[in-house]
Amino acid sequence: MIAENIFAGLVALLHFYFLYLEMFLWTKPQGLKIFRNTPQKAEDSKILAANQGLYNGFLAAGLVCSIVHPDNYFAFQIRVFFYVCVIIAGIYGALTANKKIFFVQALPAILGLILSLTLG
Template sequence: MLLFAKIIVAVVAILHIYFLWLEMFAWTTKAKKVFRTFPEHLFEPTKTLAANQGLYNGFLAAGLIWSLFIQDALWQVYVALFFLGCVAIAGLYGAVSASKKIFFVQGLPALIGIILFLAHLFL
């Protein structure tokens, strides 16, 4: 179970590295194809806002990756749970405020990771 939890952490981290790239470096190119519901004329004026958002996604990815390298097993779980919790909350907020799809892409994998880590701790 712990191995699956760590795999989920890695997957969520990779997703957030992708979000970082998309929002910081490809907002006016590739992001137009990904965020088709966002009006095309707003990509250029929101470029700096998207880059800021991408930076936050990078911090989430960094925290998740860091958790995989922590030697103390209990602290590894605690740090992973913290960052997965941040991602899950962001996914829930995104689902309520922007699109339900955000929950399935971002929030659900984080919640699965949280469940797996909690099962590892308490079962």
């Protein structure tokens, strides 16, 4: 259970970082560099990016719930559900926006899901 919680925590931290990037740094120099945006393109899309960041926060919050929930069986179900959500979001992002999203978002969740299914 400890290894599963640590991995879920790492994936959650990744998604809290995505939230921060998309909601607060989108139009800042660091966000422009990471997302390879021009200032104008970033300004035009900042509300969409903030919305996307919020969804990443929900994914992270779900994984945190799976770590802190006192019922191990229900925590496992929560974790599997949110890993699957992250995987789907990562695959969709890779197909529609940038192939790197698969490796940054979906792959860690796939590894976490395999770990949870193996040890859970």
